[in-house]
Amino acid sequence: MPLITVHYSTPRPATDLKPRIAAAASDLAATILHKDPKVTAVIVEQVDPADWFAAGASLADQNLASFWLDIRIVDSSNTKDEKAEFIAATYARMGELLGPLHSESYVHVNGVRADGYGFGGLTQEQRYIARKLAVAPRQAAIA
Structure with a gap:
């Protein structure tokens, strides 16, 4: 962007x-x-x-x-x-x-800085976080 x-x-x-x-x-x-x-x-x-x-x-x-x-x-x-x-x-x-x-x-x-730059009303940092949250984190195997 x-x-x-x-x-x-x-x-x-x-x-x-x-x-x-x-x-x-x-x-x-x-x-x-x-x-x-x-x-x-x-x-x-x-x-x-x-x-x-x-x-x-x-x-x-x-x-x-x-x-x-x-x-x-x-x-x-x-x-x-x-x-x-x-x-x-x-x-x-x-x-x-x-x-x-x-x-x-x-x-x-x-x-x-990603927290001070963006488009469409969102910062690049917000877009980064949203992409990370959209990918489910892997659960650690329970021993």
Whole structure:
């Protein structure tokens, strides 16, 4: 149930870029971080290259693209290696979509506490407990 927010800027004109970015972010979260795409939300916002500054100059002046992707997941639900793979794959995929990237392009895998994060009115911790209670615990054999 991640929430993914992507801000991007590119000098490349493209009419269908937002849905492609959303699909790429959701797909990477599913394939690398094992997040269910049925409960993944993605917000995509475009920023004018003249309004995005990196290393003291606008992206418009540098003729480069950039992005900031923030994904919120339950803390400890993924390994360090999975998160590193997600960051590398996201950077590569955004470069394919947006064009040459400024090195100041970011991915933030934001691990949040299960008791303070949820959707549909329930925290992830409540969902975890409900799943555990739905599976009957094994009774110890009486000797």
